Amino acid sequence: MAPWNGLWGGRAAIAGGNAYRDMPVIVKMENPNWSISEINGGGDNGEDFLARVGGQRRRVKNTKQITWVFRLKAHRAAGCLARLTSAAVALGGTARRRVVAGRTDSDAADGECEDVEERDPASRRSRFYTLIKACLMMSVFLLVVELAAYSNGRVNLAIFINSFNTSWIRFRATYVAPPLQLLADACVVLFLVQSADRLFQSLGCFYILVKRIKPKPLSPALADAEDPDAGYYPMVLVQIPMCNEKEVYRQSIAAVCNLDWPRSNFLVQVLDDSDDVATQALIKEEVEKWRHSGAHIVYRHCVLREGYKAGNLKSAMSCSYVKDYEYVAIFDADFQPYPDFLKRTVPHFKDNEDLGLVQARWSFVNKDENLLTRLQNINLCFHFEVEQQVNGVFINFFGFNGTAGVWRIKAVEDSGGWMERTTVEDMDIAVRAHLKGWKFVFLNDVECQCELPESYEAYRKQQHRWHSGPMQLFRLCLPDIIRCKIVFWKKANLIFLFFLLRKLILPFYSFTLFCIILPMTMFVPEAELPDWVVCYIPVLMSFLNIVPLHRNHSRLSSHTCSSRTPCQLPSSMP
Template sequence: MAPSFHWWGKDDYRGTSVVVKMENPNWSISEMSSPSGDGNEYDVAGGGGREFAGVGARKGGRGKNAKQITWVLLVKAHRAAGCLTSLASAAVGLASAVRRRVAAGRTDSDSASSPPGESPVLRTRFYSCIKLFLWLSVLLLGFEVAAYLKGWHLGTTELQRLLVMPASFGASGLFETLYAEWVQLRSEYIAPPLQFLANTCVILFLIQSADRLILCLGCFWIRFKKIQPVPMQAVAKDPESGGDDFPMVLVQIPMCNEKEVYQQSIAAVCNLDWPRSNILIQVLDDSDDPMTRTMIEEEVEKWQQNGAHIVYRHRVLREGYKAGNLKSAMNCGYVKDYEFVAIFDADFQPSPDFLKQTIPHFKENEELGLVQARWAFVNKGENLLTRLQNINLCFHFEVEQQVNGVYLNFFGFNGTAGVWRIKALEDAGGWLERTTVEDMDIAVRAHLKGWKFIFLNDVECLCELPESYEAYRKQQHRWHSGPMQLFRLCLPDIVRSKV
């Protein structure tokens, strides 16, 4: 029963009794018969915006009384208070996480994502400078707020007087004099470089916008003209026929502690429609977990017993991470017998005809060094994060890489779902561990050597998008931590190149 407050609790009250059930986040109001026994009923429904559905719906009588409507408002206030409490708790948790990460001098909990060769002392000093800059910014902001409340602005008579004649001695006068000197320093020495940086950012934004516009127009023209790479010669339909249609292909699957997806990737690669005598699959396992390593090795042995030409390689010392793993695999003596190498990450599942759709493009095109396929996502509609990633990556593949591949014959290698000519890799210097974006590094060096690239927008390779923010953050950290370092390393070669 609803409680009787002091201004409601009268004996002659003749309202409808209700029972309120409050279960977060839903609630309901159950109706009971009127104490007067007059048989009047009300329709009060709770949840989903129907709480007032029965107001004024009394059968043969008047609308709801004030007590029932007050209960509805109290319930809504309870839900609002609960929402504010959860938001405050989330904000406190976020602030605590930021404080712990900044205090630890790192922004990623995964130590393997740090660039190779980075000094922990240098990293700690870098974040100490960031913290010092943040505290200084907060202090100056408080200083500016206090000055604004006193009515000091550039151009005011009071501030101009302080610049000409210092104020009298004292705490207030010292504050006024310091602020006047700070304004003068800011206007003469700080404002001009900041304005220059702002103008530079505006110019870079306009350049990037023009680049995006040109790429979109190029994509429209490709769609309008139906431009797409066409292989010189179609591959034979029967893999057992062998011959020149089926050159020697090396397939590499670099992985590290991939106990969730290793079975799917190994099975997809072992089912590639290619003569088994002309293909070798390398499972390049860098796992440091003994249980995961054992499971992957048993999976490889199972496919070996089924007739697949597959080998298992494990490194004891994980130097260079993925780049070091691929470099170690390419140093095997039997690699010289193969002409092409296809690379798939552990969460990628190529279709059986993947090699039939990509290898023919190398025929009679000796300048072609890379054929890159498009990624397709099996979980693109899982949640809002995956949908946004799908939009971003679709623009990257269909607009950026397709247009650059058609008109420039160059784009960044995606690190997976691509086929390289081994001669192009060797000519570019092979895999290097100098940066975390080894795929972009090898692509730039190969392009500077004169090799051409082809992007196949109609050839897709299935993979998964990160479904949680933590996994997405780690992925983006790996993707964005190396490009500036690579730019610094490759800039001299780019300037000297004749391409």
């Protein structure tokens, strides 16, 4: 460091002598890491001056340096927190992907994910989920133990819990119970209305069973299909709309091509709406095989895909050759009709010019697969055995199920054809046909095989499609219902029973009452539900839902013992 000269005047230094001249004075701070000052000077008061100046500079430097130290520490802490947050987010994303995929790093590294999932996907995911749940429960338990140990001796838990409970009871009785009781009363009223509707429908089904009411064709029995001139074999167009149906397209095409009907009197339209080129090639190849075997079948694919199923059917009905056909039968890709399906449905149209639709019921090949399929079977058996049959017998109207039905083409055209305005195109065309005066017939003894969704995800998607469109359709059809010329009681049935009660109130109240309000009343005793709402009426409704299932089982048993058995669908061409 350069020598320090003349800080407090040269004269004083000369008068005072040369005692401090050229003598280095070193002042060290308390913290040696901060600074060292070398001072060359003289004077009698040099030591006092150095002590005073050093103290001032030390205080200034101490304040600034402490500030910068704290800023540096805060910067490091922020960086560490950011890194921890990023790592936690990445770890959470990885854990979520593993939970969804049900795999580990070793499977992904070895490229064996697909093989492992094919071998035992359910057990692997079950074990993985069990491990995650166990770790979560252990973490919560340890957290409770730590909180209890931390508060031991500091907080009187008994007094705290008692005070919290008293406050919660007061808040619950004042603010929670009144609105909950009001909502519960409203749901109870809706529950009673819906229960009365189901009770009357069940009584109507019982009346049909006792009186043995059964729709019968006005024409005599059909003659042999090998001689079309000897009987009533009108021209029938059979449509199979499908979209990316890799698993079931062979079975559905085979079932339709094996229908017991003169080959020259029906044409099969395979309406492929797939966006997968490989699937399109497979379906087209299957159609070509059946065409070479003598079946009247055509493959149709729309380049401009719009309107989903309704758009697909609308495009197919615009073909020029459709005018040569009188009826159209529709089967979804996962439906497999029996060979005598047309023989048991088409004769109902003869000499019955007001009949627009003949609907068959569904039967399920996988109804005993798991608990979900069993519950669906119970629900759908009530739908077909009670709802569809009663409405078909007494008012000649019900919702078209979208498949396993035969339409008079004139009724479809008179109703305005297929429309893409809603996701429930089947219900839409049924309502419009009913407003035009067309009648419907439901055949409870004619079945068409299909499959039920076996997973909750597939079931959820199906129910979303079925329940997302009726209210939109009601909004669109309400002006037409009011202006149409049908009798008043049919208008009331459409508005209050068909739409409001069964399409809006039923899904709303059933979930709200039994999944939200009923569990909440267990924790809010001020809001009460009558015992007959919680126990007696649900037991009666459950009994009414199960009875059609057992009747259907007995009918199926006698039906299976008869000569008519389900067709054995080949996996390839005959």
